[in-house]
Amino acid sequence: MLSSAWFTDWKEAQTNHYRQAAREYEDLYRLFMHGDLDEQLFRKRRAHFGAGPRPVAGRVLLRLTIPLGRLSPRQLRAAADLAERFTPGRHFHLTPRQNLHFYDVPLEDSPAFLHAAADAGFGLAPAAGDGPCNVVLPAGCGTLPGEAFDPSFAAALLQQRLAKDPALRDLPGPFKVGFWRSLYDEESEPGNDLSVVPARRRVGTRQVRGFRLLLAGGLGPNPRVEALWKSFVAPEELYAHVRAVALHFKERCQDSRPGLRLRDLLLAEGWPAFQEDLAQRVAEQAPDRKALFFHRLPLGLPQAATAALPSWLHGFAVPMPEPGTFLVKGQPLGGMLDVATALDLAGLIERYGQGELRVTPRQQLWIPGIGEPNLLAAFQELQRLGLAGSFLGSFCACPGSGLCPRAGLDTLALGQQVLDALKDGLGSELGRATAGLRLGASACGNGCGRHRSADLGFEACVVERQGRRETQVRVYARTPQRPELAALIGTVRPEQVPQLVRSLVEGYKGSDAPDLAGFLRLPEGYEGLRRAMAAVGARDS
Numbered sequence: 258m259l260s261s262a263w264f265t266d267w268k269e270a271q272t273n274h275y276r277q278a279a280r281e282y283e284d285l286y287r288l289f290m291h292g293d294l295d296e297q298l299f300r301k302r303r304a305h306f307g308a309g310p311r312p313v314a315g316r317v318l319l320r321l322t323i324p325l326g327r328l329s330p331r332q333l334r335a336a337a338d339l340a341e342r343f344t345p346g347r348h349f350h351l352t353p354r355q356n357l358h359f360y361d362v363p364l365e366d367s368p369a370f371l372h373a374a375a376d377a378g379f380g381l382a383p384a385a386g387d388g389p390c391n392v393v394l395p396a397g398c399g400t401l402p403g404e405a406f407d408p409s410f411a412a413a414l415l416q417q418r419l420a421k422d423p424a425l426r427d428l429p430g431p432f433k434v435g436f437w438r439s440l441y442d443e444e445s446e447p448g449n450d451l452s453v454v455p456a457r458r459r460v461g462t463r464q465v466r467g468f469r470l471l472l473a474g475g476l477g478p479n480p481r482v483e484a485l486w487k488s489f490v491a492p493e494e495l496y497a498h499v500r501a502v503a504l505h506f507k508e509r510c511q512d513s514r515p516g517l518r519l520r521d522l523l524l525a526e527g528w529p530a531f532q533e534d535l536a537q538r539v540a541e542q543a544p545d546r547k548a549l550f551f552h553r554l555p556l557g558l559p560q561a562a563t564a565a566l567p568s569w570l571h572g573f574a575v576p577m578p579e580p581g582t583f584l585v586k587g588q589p590l591g592g593m594l595d596v597a598t599a600l601d602l603a604g605l606i607e608r609y610g611q612g613e614l615r616v617t618p619r620q621q622l623w624i625p626g627i628g629e630p631n632l633l634a635a636f637q638e639l640q641r642l643g644l645a646g647s648f649l650g651s652f653c654a655c656p657g658s659g660l661c662p663r664a665g666l667d668t669l670a671l672g673q674q675v676l677d678a679l680k681d682g683l684g685s686e687l688g689r690a691t692a693g694l695r696l697g698a699s700a701c702g703n704g705c706g707r708h709r710s711a712d713l714g715f716e717a718c719v720v721e722r723q724g725r726r727e728t729q730v731r732v733y734a735r736t737p738q739r740p741e742l743a744a745l746i747g748t749v750r751p752e753q754v755p756q757l758v759r760s761l762v763e764g765y766k767g768s769d770a771p772d773l774a775g776f777l778r779l780p781e782g783y784e785g786l787r788r789a790m791a792a793v794g795a796r797d798s
């Protein structure tokens with residue numbers, strides 16, 4: 258757990274930085290209100306502070322970062338308070354980049370909102386291109402076994418460096434950095450411009466810590482899996498490498514089309530030229546002496562204590578290294594939380610947990626440190642809040658048609674239909690069969706619902722048929738030939754999706770696969786999905 262004095266100092270420094278940013282935003286807002294800044298320039302500059310446009314005049318979308326994806330009960334209450342004060346009756350949204358989105362905040366309230374958010378320790382999340390995106394950190398870091406060492410400190414330092422580096426303002430598009438716990442961790446998500454993976458290496462008789470770096474991935478319309486760039490970088494060299502990539506991206510893409518990603522640049526330049534430029538930039542940077550203390554971090558984590566759990570707890574509770582303690586998982590569909598649920602959740606964490614809630618990159622909520630005697634009570638409370646049931650997979654969804662102007666589909670309604678169809682088809686087998694299953698739904702090709710990294714993904718699209726435009730759903734799955742990213746299988750109408758899921762479940766029940774995720778990754782599962790698509794009259798890819 259991150260409870261050291263170092264982390265306390267880091268949080269304080271971050272909060273001061275966020276407060277400063279909130280003051281700068283207020284100055285900007287006043288300039289605009291006094292007529293000293295024209296509207297177009299105000300819109301452009303406010304995006305750096307996380308204030309985005311909304312279709313409703315006089316309202317803004319305010320984006321906050323959850324530092325390291327971790328919320329204390331106090332912060333959860335503060336988020337609920339922000340929603341209650343500034344967007345009454347609305348949910349707030351936990352995004353896969355560990356941000357919080359508040360929709361339709363009145364513009365005149367935006368300075369007060371950002372001051373309150375900064376006081377609660379939330380960062381102001383620049384819109385894509387206005388600065389590096391929030392550094393995503395897997396929720397299991399430092400808590401579950403399987404990592405070379407806990408990368409939380411490195412993520413914290415990197416987040417701080419990136420946010421304060423004036424050279425990295427005004428990037429030409431999104432620059433996404435994320436940590437993985439290990440190359441083989443189920444929680445690891447492809448799709449970052451730069452992925453950082455803890456690694457260790459033997460030097461003489463010593464094991465030293467470092468990082469493996471992967472480059473130029475992305476989900477969205479042209480997804481690409483990251484390529485290995487460096488197999489080992491010392492901690493004090495990490496920032497130099499990250500900065501080199503960001504500066505290369507900024508300088509080479511400056512005048513190109515908006516929305517360009519690092520992967521497009523890599524494809525255009527070719528790997529040798531790309532690497533040569535990065536090597537030169539790295540050589541120009543000084544080592545980060547603050548990162549030297551990472552060499553003293555403990556290596557690995559003790560194995561989790563084995564615990565004999567009743568079957569209903571499998572997948573919901575994961576044993577932690579400390580005997581008798583568990584990490585429990587909840588899932589708000591699409592990452593949507595309302596005020597009452599957030600407040601109850603904060604109470605639950607205080608009663609049973611260790612004062613921390615972790616938001617995963619697939620919008621799950623993990624509560625570490627729950628003692629065995631409290632597991633049943635925690636489960637029942639999460640169930641009452643609609644955050645736990647017998648579905649044990651993850652369902653990541655973008656906010657959909659109610660909230661995003663680009664959306665062609667109500668992804669949350671679709672998600673609920675898929676979950677209902679799984680429940681109908683699997684009955685009492687639902688928990689076991691859906692353990693580890695990744696579902697994703699995006700209401701357009703931008704892929705914010707991570708459907709391309711799911712076992713089964715849905716993407717809304719609009720097609721022209723006989724002169725009429727209609728919304729359809731593209732269905733994606735990981736194929737045995739290309740398991741890293743889900744590939745397009747075919748297209749169905751939205752109302753056919755539940756039947757498709759039921760047919761898929763029938764195929765799974767007739768197989769020997771241990772669960773649905775396993776079934777979908779087998780050749781027979783892929784064929785089963787294609788048969789299910791044919792059964793509902795899908796159009797082929």
Ligand code: SF4
Nearest residue numbers: 655661664700701705
């Ligand atoms: S996937 Fe498309 S519709 Fe959904 S939030 Fe992203 S941009 Fe909006």
